[in-house]
Amino acid sequence: MxxxxxxxxxxxxxxxxxxxxxxxxxxxxxxxxxxxxxxxxxxxxxxxxxxxxxxxxxxxxxxxxxxxxxxxxxxxxxxxxxxxxxxxxxxxxxxxxxxxxxxxxxxxxxxxxxxxxxxxxxxxxxxxxxxxxxxxxxxxxxxxxxxxxxxESANDSDEDGEDGSESEAEEEGEGDDDDDDDDDDDDDDDDDDE
Missing domain, CATH: 3.80.10.10 (Ribonuclease Inhibitor)
Structure with missing residues (x-):
């Protein structure tokens, strides 16, 4: 030391x-x-x-x-x-x-x-x-x-945030599914072009 x-x-x-x-x-x-x-x-x-x-x-x-x-x-x-x-x-x-x-x-x-x-x-x-x-x-x-x-219960404020976050995440997840469907449509369009 x-x-x-x-x-x-x-x-x-x-x-x-x-x-x-x-x-x-x-x-x-x-x-x-x-x-x-x-x-x-x-x-x-x-x-x-x-x-x-x-x-x-x-x-x-x-x-x-x-x-x-x-x-x-x-x-x-x-x-x-x-x-x-x-x-x-x-x-x-x-x-x-x-x-x-x-x-x-x-x-x-x-x-x-x-x-x-x-x-x-x-x-x-x-x-x-x-x-x-x-x-x-x-x-x-x-x-x-x-x-x-x-x-100070940090969990109380986090729980509110988590609830909101979960809803947002679910909404984002649904949006992701829509994006995947769009990708599938694009693939179909590519097949039509050939």
Whole structure:
């Protein structure tokens, strides 16, 4: 991870960097990322093999953090120094229970949270727990939209659209049949020309 960070820096000082993409560099721990990256706004550490966030620095400017496809099972309290974090993707990790995600409560500005494909999402009361703590800020949880802590049913509006779409599709299908008949007529005309 340290080598990858050096490559991403491209000779710049840590405080000048606003984005780091460390995807697919193998590391089980946070190494080389320090609190010197005060201007860092976007950080992607996808599919690295992280098992813990121990040593994750305080990054007060960080807004977007993607830690998906790792093996993180705990130590989320290390994200508490990311006071401006609005988008957090922890999908496809090893978070098993509500206690493991409890430290996320300190992220008061969080709007987008993805914990999908973690065992914790199967726990009874999981969504209610998240909504209780983030009701004023959460907009998207595991791909589901929320407004003022209430689930926005995207399906309701989609159903109306689907009904209309089905009718249009049926009408188009009927039109296609007519076109096929026209093609057959054209073939008959070709036979007459011979």
């Amino acid at each position: 340290e080598k990858r960070i050096e490559l991403e820096k491209r000779g710049r000082n840590p405080e000048e960097i606003d984005q780091l993409i460390l995807d697919d560099c193998r590391s089980t721990a946070i190494v080389g990322l320090t609190d010197e990256y005060v201007g860092l706004r976007s950080l992607s550490i996808i599919n690295v093999g992280l098992t813990s966030l121990k040593g994750f620095p305080a990054l007060p400017s960080l807004v977007f953090l993607d830690l998906s496809e790792n093996r993180i099972s705990n130590s989320l309290q290390n994200l508490s120094g990311c006071t401006n974090l609005k988008s957090l993707n922890l999908s496809q990790n090893k978070l098993k229970d509500i206690e493991s995600i409890d430290p996320l409560k300190s992220l008061e500005r969080l709007k987008y949270l993805d914990l999908s494909n973690n065992e914790v999402t199967k726990e009874e009361g999981y969504k209610e727990y998240i909504i209780e703590y983030f009701s004023k800020t959460i907009k998207l949880l595991d791909g589901d939209a929320f407004f003022n802590g209430k689930h």
